[in-house]
Amino acid sequence: MESPASPKPRVLMVEDEEDTASLLTFLLERASYQVIHAKDGRQAQELADTMAPPDIVLLDVMLPFLSGLQVLTYLRAREGWGTVPIVMLTADGSEHDIKRALENGANDYMVKPFNPRELTSRLKRFVSQAA
Amino acid sequence: MLALDQSNLTLRIGSIAAISIYSAVLLLLLGILLLRFIRRNKDRRRRAVTETWRPLLAQCVVEVPDSLPPLTTRDHLVLLYLWNHCYESIRGEARTNLKELARRTGTDQFAKQLLHARLLRRRLLAVVTLGHLQERSIWNELAAMLQADNAFVSLVAAKALLHIDAKAAIPLLIPVISRRSDWSPLKVVAMFEPAGADIAADAIAKAACEANPEIGARLIRHLAATQSQHALPPLRALLQKGAPSDDVLAACLFLFGECSDPRDVTMIRAHLSHPTWFVRLQAASALGKVGVEEDEVRLIALLDDEHWWVCYRAAEALSNLPWMTAERLTHLCNALTTVEAQEHLLPFMAQSNVKTHRPAPASPPQARTA
Numbered sequence: 001m002e003s004p005a006s007p008k009p010r011v012l013m014v015e016d017e018e019d020t021a022s023l024l025t026f027l028l029e030r031a032s033y034q035v036i037h038a039k040d041g042r043q044a045q046e047l048a049d050t051m052a053p054p055d056i057v058l059l060d061v062m063l064p065f066l067s068g069l070q071v072l073t074y075l076r077a078r079e080g081w082g083t084v085p086i087v088m089l090t091a092d093g094s095e096h097d098i099k100r101a102l103e104n105g106a107n108d109y110m111v112k113p114f115n116p117r118e119l120t121s122r123l124k125r126f127v128s129q130a131a
Numbered sequence: 132m133l134a135l136d137q138s139n140l141t142l143r144i145g146s147i148a149a150i151s152i153y154s155a156v157l158l159l160l161l162g163i164l165l166l167r168f169i170r171r172n173k174d175r176r177r178r179a180v181t182e183t184w185r186p187l188l189a190q191c192v193v194e195v196p197d198s199l200p201p202l203t204t205r206d207h208l209v210l211l212y213l214w215n216h217c218y219e220s221i222r223g224e225a226r227t228n229l230k231e232l233a234r235r236t237g238t239d240q241f242a243k244q245l246l247h248a249r250l251l252r253r254r255l256l257a258v259v260t261l262g263h264l265q266e267r268s269i270w271n272e273l274a275a276m277l278q279a280d281n282a283f284v285s286l287v288a289a290k291a292l293l294h295i296d297a298k299a300a301i302p303l304l305i306p307v308i309s310r311r312s313d314w315s316p317l318k319v320v321a322m323f324e325p326a327g328a329d330i331a332a333d334a335i336a337k338a339a340c341e342a343n344p345e346i347g348a349r350l351i352r353h354l355a356a357t358q359s360q361h362a363l364p365p366l367r368a369l370l371q372k373g374a375p376s377d378d379v380l381a382a383c384l385f386l387f388g389e390c391s392d393p394r395d396v397t398m399i400r401a402h403l404s405h406p407t408w409f410v411r412l413q414a415a416s417a418l419g420k421v422g423v424e425e426d427e428v429r430l431i432a433l434l435d436d437e438h439w440w441v442c443y444r445a446a447e448a449l450s451n452l453p454w455m456t457a458e459r460l461t462h463l464c465n466a467l468t469t470v471e472a473q474e475h476l477l478p479f480m481a482q483s484n485v486k487t488h489r490p491a492p493a494s495p496p497q498a499r500t501a
Contacts, residue, residue: 019185019213019216019217019220020216020220022185022186022189023188023189023192023217023220023221025189026186026189026190026192027189027192030193112220113219113220113221113222114220114221114222115221115222115223115225116192116193116221116223116225117223117224117225118223
């Protein structure tokens with residue numbers, strides 16, 4: 001008898017840049033993730049209010065309406081989201097953002113431009129640790 | 132009879148004017164409709180190209196697709212924007228695949244043609260693309276562009292040269308950096324990012340040494356952004372060689388403070404009594420970052436400087452010394468002989484008292500790094 005296929009891990013991706021979002025979606029789907037895309041900080045908040053906590057969050061720092069750091073604080077304050085791994089995507093050289101993100105509960109960060117292989121392997125590590 | 136003729140003429144002129152106005156308005160409306168039609172068609176076409184090529188570019192990050200759709204000249208222009216965005220979003224071996232895709236679609240040849248386009252934005256797009264593709268055949272054209280009147284064009288060309296061959300580009304760039312007052316030092320620092328911080332620091336420091344005092348000082352002040360110690364040897368040599376301008380001297384002292392290399396303490400101390408106030412100011416600030424315990428006395432002496440800002444920075448430097456405590460600062464203040472010197476220390480004493488008596492947070496935020 002065949003064992004039922006394990007469900008794909010869900011990733012909430014918060015990214016406003018369409019080209020980058022498309023690239024990330026391709027990479028994540030190829031790495032067998034189910035991608036839930038929020039186009040800005042506000043949409044990320046709305047999704048967080050309605051959906052069950054995902055397996056991992058990939059969160060851009062520079063977002064319209066609400067910054068990634070504000071979204072991070074919001075997500076961390078929500079019930080059930082405290083242990084969800086959150087990986088920040090930051091622009092090159094913004095050490096201040098990185099420091100603040102880590103202080104506010106982010107688990108890791110990736111600097112743009114990013115190495116696709118490194119990104120997927122980091123996400124995989126977090127998801128397998130949580131499983 | 133004459134009156135009737137005149138009214139007929141007026142009527143005729145009026146109707147001609149009315150018809151002319153209506154025609155003009157109609158033509159204008161038609162023009163607007165035509166422009167909107169063209170614009171909408173362009174947008175539709177751009178969307179179609181984007182929808183086709185975006186997934187292909189994403190796939191390219193992993194492997195170059197076997198078959199690629201045909202491209203018209205107009206489509207190719209859109210692809211160029213998408214390709215550059217994708218290239219700049221990623222790093223590592225994935226970029227090789229994107230270069231392979233560019234060669235297969237003839238993007239290198241297309242960009243070379245665009246180099247001579249009438250529109251500036253197309254020329255810039257070509258320079259950026261060919262820089263990413265490390266196209267050596269356009270080296271001389273890019274080198275000529277460094278002298279362009281438009282600062283943006285010259286900066287983009289410089290960046291492309293660095294992408295193609297950083298080692299060969301730096302000797303070309305140093306004299307240009309030292310000459311161009313319209314190049315923002317921040318942009319210069321950013322331009323060198325792909326080449327690495329150490330190469331950037333060394334090149335910019337050398338350019339600053341060759342530049343006139345105004346440009347040189349601006350470049351040196353921004354060297355701190357590279358966070359590299361490689362800028363220090365050329366600047367030390369410059370200071371030892373002779374007396375540079377006060378602006379350059381002050382900028383060097385600022386950088387010595389930022390880099391905090393103990394080897395520069397002697398040089399910093401030597402400028403605490405410089406005749407120019409802003410040089411003394413930078414020396415005092417730098418000494419606050421690099422100084423040792425014996426420098427405390429030197430900073431205290433500066434509290435009686437004739438220039439207010441020097442006293443202020445000396446007081447700030449004293450309060451920032453790593454071993455300075457609120458008690459020690461109070462003791463030091465009480466031992467001062469002049470009221471003016473004491474007054475300079477007072478705000479920093481208040482600050483250090485606040486720091487000392489601030490209650491510690493119940494649970495300090497902790498970074499949960501992986």
